[in-house]
Amino acid sequence: MAKVLYNLSIYLYQWVIGLVSPFNKKAKNWIDGRQNIFEHIESALHKAQSEQPTPLAVAWFHCASLGEFEQGRPVIEAFKKEYPNFKIFLTFFSPSGYEVRKNYAEADFIFYLPSDTPANANRFVQLVNPKIAFFVKYEFWYNYLHTLHQKGIPAVSFSAIFRPNQIFFKSYGQFNRDILHFFSHIFVQNTLSESLLRSIGVTQISIGGDTRFDRVKQIADAKKDIPIAEKFKAGQKILIIGSCWHQDFTVLYPFINRFGHDLKVIIAPHEIHRDEIAKWQQQLQHSSVLYSEALNGKDPSQAQVLIIDNIGMLSSLYQYAEFAWIGGAYGKGLHNTLEAATFGLPIFFGNKVYTKFQEALDLIAIEGAMAIDNTNDFEKYFMPLFQQDKLREDKSKRIIAFVEQNLGSTQQVINYIKTLGINPPTQSPQSL
Structure with missing residues (x-):
């Protein structure tokens, strides 16, 4: 039957x-x-x-x-x-x-x-x-x-x-x-x-x-140089928001607006919707530049926020960052955390839909990742890592060791x- x-x-x-x-x-x-x-x-x-x-x-x-x-x-x-x-x-x-x-x-x-x-x-x-x-x-x-x-x-x-x-x-x-x-x-x-x-x-x-550990190692080894991202960084620390959905941005934009000019932010949406990107830019109080605008000659180093309005370069962008927020966990499910982990980035994500992803649980267990409830929660865990390089570097070494152990x-x-x-x-x- x-x-x-x-x-x-x-x-x-x-x-x-x-x-x-x-x-x-x-x-x-x-x-x-x-x-x-x-x-x-x-x-x-x-x-x-x-x-x-x-x-x-x-x-x-x-x-x-x-x-x-x-x-x-x-x-x-x-x-x-x-x-x-x-x-x-x-x-x-x-x-x-x-x-x-x-x-x-x-x-x-x-x-x-x-x-x-x-x-x-x-x-x-x-x-x-x-x-x-x-x-x-x-x-x-x-x-x-x-x-x-x-x-x-x-x-x-x-x-x-x-x-x-x-x-x-x-x-x-x-x-x-x-x-x-x-x-x-x-x-x-x-x-x-x-x-x-x-x-x-x-x-x-x-x-x-x-086997995804082997795959992300392949991707990291084959990473491409992105001169616009290098110019945008201009020697400052970068928070990259990978596979971002509007729920993620709703939590993060008040923090970005409060932070000042000491941190640069790269936003890579999960899907490219021009109207939604325009709304995000309107909510940001800092200067922002689209990747396509930088390609056409606009100086990215003068902006605090770089918005990636194309698909396919996220895995190579992680090499320029010190921190990563991975999107999706407030909605249908957390996206790929391992691509960021391969570069040793401390990782943050929403606290709703992540428990079915074993790698997320493992990263939390080694204190390489944190599930975040709201804007204040994110600031609480992010700021010590931003202010204390030794703390961030120790965490980064732990994350890289975790990836290598799983190859x-x-x-x-x-x-x-x-x-x-x-x-x-x-x-x-x-x-x-």
């Missing part, structure tokens, strides 16, 4: 998405991206096969969205380096992942994942015929995993994290527990996840940490794959 209800829920979800798609861009992308998808997949595979003499060897990576892709990326790239004869088949569930990364150069095929119906799962696995499949963090699709399991195709979950309140650990969660047994191996982020899984009889597990998750996954004896076929397609 649970399986029947699960499949009905998948069909119902498709129906609801289709119903709202004329009025919702994300839903429309979700529907449009899956139109004739099997024909598109078959065509892409056929073209790739026609260009090589041996059968395709495919490794399938599935990510729900953009955040999971960033966790999966270091494993994708390490796998490609270790197994250069494999083709990478990358799927996304959400438009927010697919639409941003549909041109990712390290994947040979990039598609939306067809809905997890029994027919779709069977057709997809038969068509793609992966030698191995990877699911990042939270992806537990019954029909896909069941089909892989039946066909003897290894399925690996990595950077997974589990909590006691999840359905797997409820008395009525047997169907969901069954899904976990379809994995060949599950790499979990922490000891709590390991203990929870062992308590329900899931034993093909090990603690593998979070290496990607290699653990690769080491496990080597034990499976995964190799591409050597015969020509015609001779098979």
Whole structure:
């Protein structure tokens, strides 16, 4: 009965998405991206096969969205380096992942994942015929995993994290527990996840940490110089507000207005809305400059606030700052704290939606981050760090050590794959 209800829920979800798609861009992308998808997949595979003499060897990576892709990326790239004869088949569930990364150069095929119906799962696995499949963090699709399991195709979950309140650990969660047994191996982020899984009889597990640490280290090592940010800094300390939402700015702008001219501030909005940015500028009592204005010749060093009105440079901007506020925790959820942590920045964020992010809890535990309730709360914790360089530097060293201690998750996954004896076929397609 649970399986029947699960499949009905998948069909119902498709129906609801289709119903709202004329009025919702994300839903429309979700529907449009899956139109004739099997024909598109078959065509892409056929073209790739026609260009090589041996059968395709495919490794399938599935990510729900953009955040999971960033966790999966270091494993994708390490796998490609270790197994250069494999083709990478990358799927996304959400438009927010697919639409941003549909041109990712390290994947040979990039598609939306067809809905997890029994027919779709069977057709997809038969068509793609992966030698191995990877699911990042939270992806537990019954029909896909069941089909892989039946066909003897290894399925690996990595950077997974589990909590006691999840359905797997409820008395009525047997169907969901069954899904976990379809994995060949599950790499979990922490000891709590390991203990929870062992308590329900899931034993093909090990603690593998979070591959995002490897990813943010890659990003930090590849950081780009941003001359405008360098000129804006002009030898002063910088607070960077990364992935800022209006709720974050509402807490921070009274503090910025009170502070005076000893601190410079970079604001990088999560989304670029010109009207909202204009309103923020009106609320600021200090001079501000848009990044686009600085590109066109306006001197950024004369402003106290630099507003980044583009997407894509935040990870490199952290190198110019001494402090970071990471947005989202007053709303849908905290954004990426690890990119700032890689540079050793003391981190602040809202105190509403952050507890499901293990890295945030870990940073708080080492006193590298602080969850903030309101403007006065922020000032209370920020000012000692601003005024006492030794205090800030000690905290920075602690944060960098935390990041370095958590590197290496990607290699653990690769080491496990080597034990499976995964190799591409050597015969020509015609001779098979």
